[in-house]
Amino acid sequence: MTSVDVQTSTLDLGPARALSCRECGHQIPLAAEFACAECFGPLEVAYDFGTVTRADIEAGPKSIWRYKGLLPVPADVERFPNTDPGMTRLVKADRLAAALGVKSLWVKDDTGNPTHSFKDRVVAVALAAARTLGFSVLACPSTGNLANAVAAAAARAGWDSVVLIPSSLERAKILTTAVYDGALIAVDGNYDDVNRLATELAGEHEDWAFVNVNVRPYYAEGSKTLGYEVAEQLGWRLPGQVVIPVASGSQLTKVDKAFRELGELGLVDPTPYRIFGAQATGCSPVSAAFKAGADVIRPVKPDTIARSLAIGAPADGPYVLDSVRRTGGAVEDVTDAEVVEGIRLLARTEGIFAETAGGVTVATAKKLIETGQLDPDADTVLLITGDGLKTLDAVQDHIGPRATIPPTAAAVHEVLNRG
Amino acid sequence: MTSVDVQTSTLDLGPARALSCRECGHQIPLAAEFACAECFGPLEVAYDFGTVTRADIEAGPKSIWRYKGLLPVPADVERFPNTDPGMTRLVKADRLAAALGVKSLWVKDDTGNPTHSFKDRVVAVALAAARTLGFSVLACPSTGNLANAVAAAAARAGWDSVVLIPSSLERAKILTTAVYDGALIAVDGNYDDVNRLATELAGEHEDWAFVNVNVRPYYAEGSKTLGYEVAEQLGWRLPGQVVIPVASGSQLTKVDKAFRELGELGLVDPTPYRIFGAQATGCSPVSAAFKAGADVIRPVKPDTIARSLAIGAPADGPYVLDSVRRTGGAVEDVTDAEVVEGIRLLARTEGIFAETAGGVTVATAKKLIETGQLDPDADTVLLITGDGLKTLDAVQDHIGPRATIPPTAAAVHEVLNRG
Structure with a gap:
C-alpha cells in the first residue's frame, strides 16, 4: 500500500486518500487527473485502509461492492443504480x-x-467515482467490450453516455452497444484517431468522464x-x-x-x-x-x-x-x-x-x-x-455440425459410428 | 405438494419420491418416464419434503444447488461437475x-x-437426475438456447452429447453449440421432424437422456x-x-x-x-x-x-x-x-x-x-x-450509431446538439 502524505481530500471515495504517481511518487488530492504534473507518469489511487475483515466482506453484497472498503468508491456505493458486476x-x-x-x-x-466481460467491473468503479467527482456523462473510446459496458452502465444509472467507435467496426459489435440508446458515434478513422478525439473531448467537457482517460486511475x-x-x-x-x-x-x-x-x-x-x-x-x-x-x-x-x-x-x-x-x-x-x-x-x-x-x-x-x-x-x-x-x-471457419443428415435414426447412428 | 402413495424408490434423488400423473394422479416409482401408462397424461415429480429452513438454503452454494432439498437431485449433487447455474x-x-x-x-x-439463458437451470437438474437414473449421454432436439446449454453441460461433465438441430438454423446459433464439440447433427427437416427423430432415438438408446423428452419430468x-x-x-x-x-x-x-x-x-x-x-x-x-x-x-x-x-x-x-x-x-x-x-x-x-x-x-x-x-x-x-x-x-434493422463523422470534436458536438 502506498502511504499517503498529502492533505487528504474531503471527497467520499471510501478508503482512497490521494492520487500518487507511479514513477516519481508525487501525490495530489483525489481529482479527475490521470498524469503526474511533475513527470507525466501515470497516477494511481493511494489508500488508508482501516480494518477490513473477512466477515465484513462476506456479509456484503454478492457483487464487487463487497470489497468497497478496498476500492475508491463511496461507502454507500451500492445504493446508486449500477450493473452490480462481479462474484462470477x-x-x-x-x-x-x-x-x-x-x-x-x-x-x-x-x-x-x-x-x-470484466469491463463491467472497471466501468462500475469508474461510474461510482465519477459521480463523486461531479461528472454526469459517462464516455469512452472503444472497439468492443468497453463500449458495451459503458453504454449499459450509463443506461442503468440514468446517465447520458458518449461512446466513440471506429466506423469500420463490425455490425454485431455496433448493435450490442447501440441497443442501450446512448450517443453512439461512429468515427471515420482508426482506433488511434478515436482515442485522440476522446482525449481532446475530455479536456473540453468538464462533466464528461471518459472512463479510460480522465478517470482512469479509479477505473483501473x-x-x-x-x-x-x-x-x-x-x-x-x-x-x-x-x-x-x-x-x-x-x-x-x-x-x-x-x-x-x-x-x-x-x-x-x-x-x-x-x-x-x-x-x-x-x-x-x-x-x-x-x-x-x-x-x-x-x-x-x-x-x-x-x-x-x-x-x-x-x-x-x-x-x-x-x-x-x-x-x-x-x-x-x-x-x-x-x-x-x-x-x-x-x-x-x-x-x-x-x-x-x-x-x-x-x-x-x-x-x-x-x-x-x-x-x-x-x-x-x-x-x-x-x-x-x-x-x-x-471460430466460424473451424467448427460446425458433424454432418447434415435426413431425419432418420439410421442416419444418426451412421454419423456417430463414423466418429 | 403431491402426496406420495407408491412404494418409494431406492434411487437417491433427494426429496423426490415418485412420478405422478398430472391428469389422473396415477403414481409410479422414480424412473425415466414422462407419460402416464394409464391415461398418457404428463408425469410430474412428487416429493416428501423434510424440514427445509432458510438457514439451510442460505448456507448452501451460490447456485441452484442451494435449493437441492427441493429438487429431484442427489444430496451430494454439487460434487459432480456441472455448470452451477442460478443465483442470477x-x-x-x-x-x-x-x-x-x-x-x-x-x-x-x-x-x-x-x-x-434459463435453460442452464433445467439442463443442470436433468443432468443430475440422468446420472442417478443411469444415463451416460446428454441429448436434445433444439433450435437455440437448449442446444447451447446441453452441449456446455455435457462438456463440463465429461459426458458425450447428441444435439439435433434443423439444418436451416442460422450459422451463429450453430457455432455457439458446435464449439463445445459434442455430436451436433444437422437434420434436413423442420423442428417437428427433429423432435420426432429425438423421440424415436430416446426409445432406442437406453443410455441417452433427451433432457426434454425421456427425462422431462426432472428437467422441468x-x-x-x-x-x-x-x-x-x-x-x-x-x-x-x-x-x-x-x-x-x-x-x-x-x-x-x-x-x-x-x-x-x-x-x-x-x-x-x-x-x-x-x-x-x-x-x-x-x-x-x-x-x-x-x-x-x-x-x-x-x-x-x-x-x-x-x-x-x-x-x-x-x-x-x-x-x-x-x-x-x-x-x-x-x-x-x-x-x-x-x-x-x-x-x-x-x-x-x-x-x-x-x-x-x-x-x-x-x-x-x-x-x-x-x-x-x-x-x-x-x-x-x-x-x-x-x-x-x-434488432439489427432498428438500431445503429447516431451518426458517422470525421474525427473532430466539432463534429461530435454537432451530433449531440442535433439529438
Whole structure:
C-alpha cells in the first residue's frame, strides 16, 4: 500500500486518500487527473485502509461492492443504480487440468458479468467515482467490450453516455452497444484517431468522464476485484500461479496489487505467487520485451484475431514486466491458430465459451506448461475475461455440425459410428 | 405438494419420491418416464419434503444447488461437475418502473447464467437426475438456447452429447453449440421432424437422456429455482405479480409450483400472487385460449421473431391457463414490433440486453398495465430468461450509431446538439 502524505481530500471515495504517481511518487488530492504534473507518469489511487475483515466482506453484497472498503468508491456505493458486476464463478477445472497436465486448476469465468466481460467491473468503479467527482456523462473510446459496458452502465444509472467507435467496426459489435440508446458515434478513422478525439473531448467537457482517460486511475482499480474474488473463492488464500491476458497491462498489475493488499491487510496469508502474462503473437510487445530482458516496450502494429488485446503500445507494459519479474512469472505469446485451439479446448473440457482473449490465456497456459515455465504441481488460476458470443468470427471457419443428415435414426447412428 | 402413495424408490434423488400423473394422479416409482401408462397424461415429480429452513438454503452454494432439498437431485449433487447455474441478479428496476408507470418493479436477469439463458437451470437438474437414473449421454432436439446449454453441460461433465438441430438454423446459433464439440447433427427437416427423430432415438438408446423428452419430468423441475430465487432475493417473500414468457408453458407452471411450495413449507408467508403469461402474437395459442375463456389450446403455425417462444402446440398450455386463472392473472400477447420496442426499453432503462423472449415479457407487461390487467401498485417481477447477444437479427434493422463523422470534436458536438 502506498502511504499517503498529502492533505487528504474531503471527497467520499471510501478508503482512497490521494492520487500518487507511479514513477516519481508525487501525490495530489483525489481529482479527475490521470498524469503526474511533475513527470507525466501515470497516477494511481493511494489508500488508508482501516480494518477490513473477512466477515465484513462476506456479509456484503454478492457483487464487487463487497470489497468497497478496498476500492475508491463511496461507502454507500451500492445504493446508486449500477450493473452490480462481479462474484462470477471460480470453476474448478479438472478436465482442462487433465488436458494440460496440471494438478489443480481453476478458471475465473468473467463471462457471467452483466455485459459478459470484466469491463463491467472497471466501468462500475469508474461510474461510482465519477459521480463523486461531479461528472454526469459517462464516455469512452472503444472497439468492443468497453463500449458495451459503458453504454449499459450509463443506461442503468440514468446517465447520458458518449461512446466513440471506429466506423469500420463490425455490425454485431455496433448493435450490442447501440441497443442501450446512448450517443453512439461512429468515427471515420482508426482506433488511434478515436482515442485522440476522446482525449481532446475530455479536456473540453468538464462533466464528461471518459472512463479510460480522465478517470482512469479509479477505473483501473476495478480490476483488483478479480484478485480479491479469486482469493476469497479459494477459501481466503492466494493461488500459486495466475495467468492473465495482457492488453494495456492494467488488469495484470491490479490483480498483483490486490494479492499484495490482501496479504498486507491480513485477509490472507501472504504466500508467494507467480504472475504470468498472456499475449497473442500478432500483438506481443510485452512478451517480446520480457523475452529480450528489456525494460522498455517497443510498440507494434497489431495483427491478431484477439482484437480485445490488440493494443500495440500498452501503457502499463513496463509495470507488467515489474509484476512478472518480481513474482518469478513470465510473459508468453501464442499464434492465432493456438488462440482458436485454446477457445475450443476450454469449451470442450469445461463448457465455457470464451472470447479470443480467453483463447489467448488458455493457449498461453498450455505453452507455459509445455516449456516448463508454469509449475504443473502449483495451484493455478486462469482469468477468462470475455465471452465467445462476441467473437464468433474467430471460430466460424473451424467448427460446425458433424454432418447434415435426413431425419432418420439410421442416419444418426451412421454419423456417430463414423466418429 | 403431491402426496406420495407408491412404494418409494431406492434411487437417491433427494426429496423426490415418485412420478405422478398430472391428469389422473396415477403414481409410479422414480424412473425415466414422462407419460402416464394409464391415461398418457404428463408425469410430474412428487416429493416428501423434510424440514427445509432458510438457514439451510442460505448456507448452501451460490447456485441452484442451494435449493437441492427441493429438487429431484442427489444430496451430494454439487460434487459432480456441472455448470452451477442460478443465483442470477434480481435487479430493482426503478427506471423501467417509471417508464411503465408501476411502483415497484424487479427484473430477474437470467442472462447471467453460464450459457446466458434459463435453460442452464433445467439442463443442470436433468443432468443430475440422468446420472442417478443411469444415463451416460446428454441429448436434445433444439433450435437455440437448449442446444447451447446441453452441449456446455455435457462438456463440463465429461459426458458425450447428441444435439439435433434443423439444418436451416442460422450459422451463429450453430457455432455457439458446435464449439463445445459434442455430436451436433444437422437434420434436413423442420423442428417437428427433429423432435420426432429425438423421440424415436430416446426409445432406442437406453443410455441417452433427451433432457426434454425421456427425462422431462426432472428437467422441468429446474424452472422452480427461478421462483425460489425471486422469493429469497426479495427477502423471503412472494411478489404480488410476476410476468413470465410462455413457450411450452412449463416454466410458468413451475414458478407457480415453487411459490406454492415455499408457502406450504413455511419458508415464506403464503401471500396471494398473480401469474401473468406473455406470448408473441405470431405464436399465441395460450393467450388466444385465455381470452376465449377456453380450456383447450388450439395449435398454431408460429410466425414471430421470438423464436425461442415459437411452440405452436405448447404441451403445458392447459396448465398455464390453470395457474393464471387460479391466481387471478392473465395471458397477453404482443406484436413483433412491440417485442423490439420491449427489448429497447429494457436496455435503455436498465442496461439489460434481452433476447426476443425478454422483449415479449417487457412489452406484455406494458400492455397489461395499459389495459388495467396488471396492478401498478403491486410488487411486480419480470422474468428475463435469455440474452440479446443470441438474437441480434431481431434488432439489427432498428438500431445503429447516431451518426458517422470525421474525427473532430466539432463534429461530435454537432451530433449531440442535433439529438
